[in-house]
Amino acid sequence: MEQTTLTRQQASDAVGDQGWRFLVGELRTSVRVDSLTEAASAVTASAAACGPNADGHLRADVRADRVELTLQSLDRAAVTAHDVDLAHRITAALANAGLHTSPELNTRSVQVVEIAIDALDIAAIRPFWRAVLGYTDEPGADGPEDAVIDPVGQGPTIWFQQMAEPRPQRNRIHFDIRVPHDESTTRIEAALTAGGRLLSSESAPAFWVLSDREGNEACITTWQGRD
Incomplete structure (x- = not known):
């Protein structure tokens, strides 16, 4: 095939x-x-x-x-x-x-949850997260700045977002929730109704940045807008 x-x-x-x-x-x-x-x-x-x-x-x-x-x-x-x-x-x-x-x-669509960690030196912290979680490299992506995955497919993927400078005013770890492209609007509206804020739609429909009332961030992401 x-x-x-x-x-x-x-x-x-x-x-x-x-x-x-x-x-x-x-x-x-x-x-x-x-x-x-x-x-x-x-x-x-x-x-x-x-x-x-x-x-x-x-x-x-x-x-x-x-x-x-x-x-x-x-x-x-x-x-x-x-x-x-x-x-x-x-x-x-x-x-x-x-x-x-x-x-x-029932209550939600199919989805994939990822955790993103902001880092100044991705290569320096990646081995720690790989070891402490018992994770491994994703097939075909074993570089010093690539994501790490649960080898049995139960835990969320961990990926690393490059920072240009320290950002002490915001959280350094956030969730990415991959949803079907036709589910994104519903999920965002639910988050806003539940007290969330839309911080940015600049990169939509690839991702929208939202936060709770205390500024902790999460992204709703889809496959669209990435080419």
């Missing part, structure tokens, strides 16, 4: 009508289930749809009320044409079992 890495637009367009969403480097969907037994069956059907390539592309988070599925070519940490083909296969297999892939279930 073709392993061509897709552009962000290609990846998003290829799965949007299948109930999947592209989240900057991976495809995600949710499947509503009624029990842990049904969740296990959904994962089994999804893995079977992927065939021998499941281990290199598919990850699953299994709960009694849902299964969250992620597709990514793990050897390059990117979405390829093969991942798109697998998404279509999984959606069809689950439909045959009476289950459906959807980007949103």
